[in-house]
Amino acid sequence: MTPTDIRNPDYFHKVVDCQWACPAHTPVPEYIRMIAAGRYSDAYMVNWHSNVFPGVLGRTCDRPCEPACRRGRVEEEPVAICRLKRVAADNKEGVLARMPPIPAIGNGKRIACIGAGPASLTVARDLAPLGYEVHVFDEQAKGGGFIRSQIPRFRLPESVIDEEVGYITDRGGVVTHYNQRVGSLRALLAEGYDAVFIGAGAPRGRDLDVPGRQEAAANIHIGIDWLSSVSFGHIESVGRRVIVLGGGNTAMDCCRSARRLGGEQVTVVVRSGFEEMKASPWEKEDAMHEGIPILNWLVPKQVLHEGGRLTGMVFEKVKAERDANGRRQLVPSGEPDVTIEADDVLVAIGQENAFPWIEADLGLEFDRWGLPKLNEKTLQSTLPQVFFGGDAAFGPKNIIWAVAHGHEAAVSIDRFCQGEDVTQRPPPDVVMSSQKMGIHEWSYDSAVSPDLRFKVPHAENEVALRDIKTEVELGYDRELAFKEAQRCLNCDVQTVFTSKLCIECDACVDICPVDCITFTEDGEEMELRDRLKMPAHNLEQAIYVADGLKTGRVMAKDEDVCLHCGMCAERCPTGAWDMQKFLLESAKPKAERVHACAIR
Amino acid sequence: MSFLPKPKLHHPKLPTNALGYTRRDYEGAISTLCAGCGHDSISAAIIQACFELDIEPHRVAKMSGIGCSSKTPDYFLGASHGFNSVHGRMPSVLTGANLANRELLYLGVSGDGDSASIGFGQFAHSIRRGVNMTYIVENNGVYGLTKGQFSATSDKGSKAKKGTVNTDEAIDLIGIALQLGATYVARSFSGDKDQLVPLIKGAMRHDGPAFIDCISPCVAFNNHEGSTKSYDFVREHNEAMNRLDVITGRAPITADYEPGEVREVEQHDGSILRLRKLHAEYDPTNRVAAMHHLHERKAAGEIVTGLLFIDPEPRDLHANLNTVARPLNRLGDAALVPGAAALEAVNAGLR
Numbered sequence: 046m047t048p049t050d051i052r053n054p055d056y057f058h059k060v061v062d063c064q065w066a067c068p069a070h071t072p073v074p075e076y077i078r079m080i081a082a083g084r085y086s087d088a089y090m091v092n093w094h095s096n097v098f099p100g101v102l103g104r105t106c107d108r109p110c111e112p113a114c115r116r117g118r119v120e121e122e123p124v125a126i127c128r129l130k131r132v133a134a135d136n137k138e139g140v141l142a143r144m145p146p147i148p149a150i151g152n153g154k155r156i157a158c159i160g161a162g163p164a165s166l167t168v169a170r171d172l173a174p175l176g177y178e179v180h181v182f183d184e185q186a187k188g189g190g191f192i193r194s195q196i197p198r199f200r201l202p203e204s205v206i207d208e209e210v211g212y213i214t215d216r217g218g219v220v221t222h223y224n225q226r227v228g229s230l231r232a233l234l235a236e237g238y239d240a241v242f243i244g245a246g247a248p249r250g251r252d253l254d255v256p257g258r259q260e261a262a263a264n265i266h267i268g269i270d271w272l273s274s275v276s277f278g279h280i281e282s283v284g285r286r287v288i289v290l291g292g293g294n295t296a297m298d299c300c301r302s303a304r305r306l307g308g309e310q311v312t313v314v315v316r317s318g319f320e321e322m323k324a325s326p327w328e329k330e331d332a333m334h335e336g337i338p339i340l341n342w343l344v345p346k347q348v349l350h351e352g353g354r355l356t357g358m359v360f361e362k363v364k365a366e367r368d369a370n371g372r373r374q375l376v377p378s379g380e381p382d383v384t385i386e387a388d389d390v391l392v393a394i395g396q397e398n399a400f401p402w403i404e405a406d407l408g409l410e411f412d413r414w415g416l417p418k419l420n421e422k423t424l425q426s427t428l429p430q431v432f433f434g435g436d437a438a439f440g441p442k443n444i445i446w447a448v449a450h451g452h453e454a455a456v457s458i459d460r461f462c463q464g465e466d467v468t469q470r471p472p473p474d475v476v477m478s479s480q481k482m483g484i485h486e487w488s489y490d491s492a493v494s495p496d497l498r499f500k501v502p503h504a505e506n507e508v509a510l511r512d513i514k515t516e517v518e519l520g521y522d523r524e525l526a527f528k529e530a531q532r533c534l535n536c537d538v539q540t541v542f543t544s545k546l547c548i549e550c551d552a553c554v555d556i557c558p559v560d561c562i563t564f565t566e567d568g569e570e571m572e573l574r575d576r577l578k579m580p581a582h583n584l585e586q587a588i589y590v591a592d593g594l595k596t597g598r599v600m601a602k603d604e605d606v607c608l609h610c611g612m613c614a615e616r617c618p619t620g621a622w623d624m625q626k627f628l629l630e631s632a633k634p635k636a637e638r639v640h641a642c643a644i645r
Numbered sequence: 646m647s648f649l650p651k652p653k654l655h656h657p658k659l660p661t662n663a664l665g666y667t668r669r670d671y672e673g674a675i676s677t678l679c680a681g682c683g684h685d686s687i688s689a690a691i692i693q694a695c696f697e698l699d700i701e702p703h704r705v706a707k708m709s710g711i712g713c714s715s716k717t718p719d720y721f722l723g724a725s726h727g728f729n730s731v732h733g734r735m736p737s738v739l740t741g742a743n744l745a746n747r748e749l750l751y752l753g754v755s756g757d758g759d760s761a762s763i764g765f766g767q768f769a770h771s772i773r774r775g776v777n778m779t780y781i782v783e784n785n786g787v788y789g790l791t792k793g794q795f796s797a798t799s800d801k802g803s804k805a806k807k808g809t810v811n812t813d814e815a816i817d818l819i820g821i822a823l824q825l826g827a828t829y830v831a832r833s834f835s836g837d838k839d840q841l842v843p844l845i846k847g848a849m850r851h852d853g854p855a856f857i858d859c860i861s862p863c864v865a866f867n868n869h870e871g872s873t874k875s876y877d878f879v880r881e882h883n884e885a886m887n888r889l890d891v892i893t894g895r896a897p898i899t900a901d902y903e904p905g906e907v908r909e910v911e912q913h914d915g916s917i918l919r920l921r922k923l924h925a926e927y928d929p930t931n932r933v934a935a936m937h938h939l940h941e942r943k944a945a946g947e948i949v950t951g952l953l954f955i956d957p958e959p960r961d962l963h964a965n966l967n968t969v970a971r972p973l974n975r976l977g978d979a980a981l982v983p984g985a986a987a988l989e990a991v992n993a994g995l996r
Contacts, residue, residue: 618681
């Protein structure tokens with residue numbers, strides 16, 4: 046097969062599974078090593094450059110990195126990446142001085158960001174240091190968007206939001222227009238901004254449509270609206286018996302909030318099966334730990350009410366079946382209906398985008414799902430000076446995706462304002478550096494910890510359920526954080542092979558604890574994968590192939606379960622294997638680059 | 646040399662053998678030899694062979710003398726019996742152990758210094774007595790521990806790292822083993838595990854003196870141009886006589902061979918040595934022809950490898966001495982110390 050081109054940054058980037066899976070491509074192993082070394086502020090800054098809200102994300106991220114983590118493939122569970130991020134945020138010292146300065150004299154360009162959520166704030170963070178004057182509009186009194194209005198305080202204290210939003214809005218270059226709802230894009234465009242970024246979220250919660258909905262309206266609440274009313278203190282109690290409809294993270298936040306506002310008998314009811322629920326496994330776990338049952342395969346049929354008061358709901362039992370076209374459908378299982386008594390119902394069955402304030406004749410086109418037509422890479426709309434990001438762009442996702450969009454949009458806006466081609470994307474910054482210090486010494490901790498994942502300490506239920514503002518997760522202390530950090534396999538420390546140095550002595554093959562190296566005859570990839578020392582059947586993981594050996598064979602390394610322990614390089618007599626740290630920082634607008642790489 | 650132990654984590658799909666062990670369970674401590682040492686590959690081959698043969702680790706006794714090679718038993722079969730003896734004295738310690746308990750599998754690991762110089766006599770006598778063992782010489786043609794002097798197996802004309810040319814004739818351990826009656830004789834190369842692992846398996850299933858001369862380049866002192874035991878030289882001059890598969894139990898025949906290409910030899914313990922011929926005229930059951938062929942090919946500058954001689958019905962030391970079958974540690978005092986009357990009877994018989 047074709048030898049691997051290791052000069053293509055994507056190759057080694059993919060090996061760092063967590064970083065590749067992170068929409069913002071945070072250099073995860075890099076900051077985890079810093080946490081292990083007690084360099085919390087450095088770790089925070091590596092995060093801050095990539096994902097802007099380390100303290101927030103360290104508590105609330107959907108953590109696409111963790112299912113991707115290599116550790117989960119060699120033992121039971123991934124490294125607790127997300128909660129280690131929180132450790133960096135909790136233990137850092139002053140970081141303000143390390144943030145890029147905002148120039149006293151701007152570049153004369155004015156940008157409007159609509160919505161003060163994570164996407165807009167990322168655009169502002171990236172552009173302000175370049176001299177842009179960024180105007181942020183939001184209907185709320187403070188910045189943060191859904192971070193502030195949707196995420197319950199017991200998961201995310203308000204002080205963390207204030208701090209991290211402040212790093213963006215309070216250092217100059219950003220003008221906030223809070224308590225100000227943008228009612229017309231036409232009017233805003235007329236104000237002459239050089240570019241407009243729309244990060245207004247997906248603000249409309251989907252409603253329930255069953256008999257009795259209208260009659261019992263007083264006790265039926267749309268989940269996201271209810272959560273924000275709770276966040277802002279407009280709602281302080283809920284009925285004793287509560288039904289939460291929906292299987293996503295919003296449903297989990299609703300049920301757990303209800304538990305803290307007087308709900309004693311809170312039940313989550315989901316249409317599909319437990320495994321298919323959209324909520325993250327740990328959120329389901331936390332909800333169940335707080336005494337909240339999750340009932341599956343139940344479709345709402347009717348709202349029961351008496352004298353204008355909701356008394357309960359009736360559900361139809363369903364099962365999943367494939368129709369003639371192979372599509373999965375929910376069909377009645379024939380079992381008797383289920384009635385659940387309740388005082389209040391929270392509806393968390395999805396969110397929709399709504400742009401009633403964008404005039405139809407502006408030239409900004411929408412697709413048939415009501416989402417803006419965008420270039421997926423540049424996030425530019427059909428109106429060239431208007432860019433989208435976050436939930437407003439492609440429908441509801443999560444914070445880390447919003448941040449990633451913000452970075453991409455900032456690059457686009459910068460290029461657009463400088464008259465450059467927006468579709469030309471700058472390459473990431475990549476630094477490769479050998480970790481060799483001596484014959485058997487590496488500048489990273491190459492020993493592989495045998496420990497299993499450490500649990501994050503939680504507050505006891507009696508304490509946690511008493512007050513909605515009591516943070517339920519206590520976070521790792523420094524000692525636990527060190528131990529958990531040591532579980533990281535340092536996948537960014539790459540095994541780099543140089544054929545012309547190799548004498549084919551097999552030392553690396555013999556020492557490799559996971560049998561990932563084979564020297565063999567060349568062949569087509571699928572056939573080659575099959576006859577490696579351990580067959581490489583995980584097709585999502587590349588095999589690293591190098592030719593140019595004296596015997597005419599190839600070196601084939603299955604990246605799948607490599608522990609990055611450096612044993613191959615340690616036992617190599619000629620230095621044909623080297624362990625090199627691969628540090629990649631995804632492209633940011635020009636002046637604000639190479640930061641993660643600069644912290645070394 | 647590595648300071649850190651090899652991580653315990655292994656490939657999640659690492660297979661297990663009939664005993665439920667993975668290959669990793671047959672490992673020992675991490676090697677302290679130089680990085681790239683051929684000996685480490687031989688250790689890996691021994692590990693692989695024992696794993697594939699479903700050998701219970703406690704049924705193996707690994708013996709060695711002194712030298713780089715003799716350090717290696719520490720690096721494999723960590724759960725087996727071991728004895729690191731005096732320089733060159735491994736064969737007599739092994740012989741003694743074997744006489745006391747014939748139920749263990751004896752694996753003698755030695756080097757060219759240990760077996761061709763200081764222990765040459767011991768080597769020779771253990772072979773000619775027919776001790777049931779697997780005797781592996783990790784042959785690098787150089788005294789590695791004392792920084793690279795020629796050993797007794799260095800070929801005449803081979804160049805040392807500093808440029809000196811060897812003027813002494815080399816001892817060919819294979820030739821000696823054949824001459825002195827070894828019943829399983831093979832030569833291999835540490836850089837070719839496909840060949841080496843089956844040869845070790847066949848030897849461990851052989852009920853007689855099995856000798857393997859394994860060329861094992863010394864990366865520190867004998868892997869340069871001009872050396873006849875370097876990776877490059879051995880690869881260039883390696884002439885394999887056959888390829889061996891060791892079949893235990895009732896493994897099906899998986900490959901198709903042309904008629905005449907394959908020869909099967911059944912060993913005394915029922916295992917089958919399936920030899921794929923690479924040289925049509927070579928007959929590995931004919932001792933004299935094997936010796937002749939070896940000399941001829943050596944003169945032609947080739948390093949002949951493979952299973953060079955096999956006697957499927959060997960006799961071993963125990964058969965020759967008519968010893969008791971039961972290990973001495975399981976005989977009672979009365980049997981072990983029969984008393985003055987028994988001694989008198991023996992003496993009387995000799996008068």
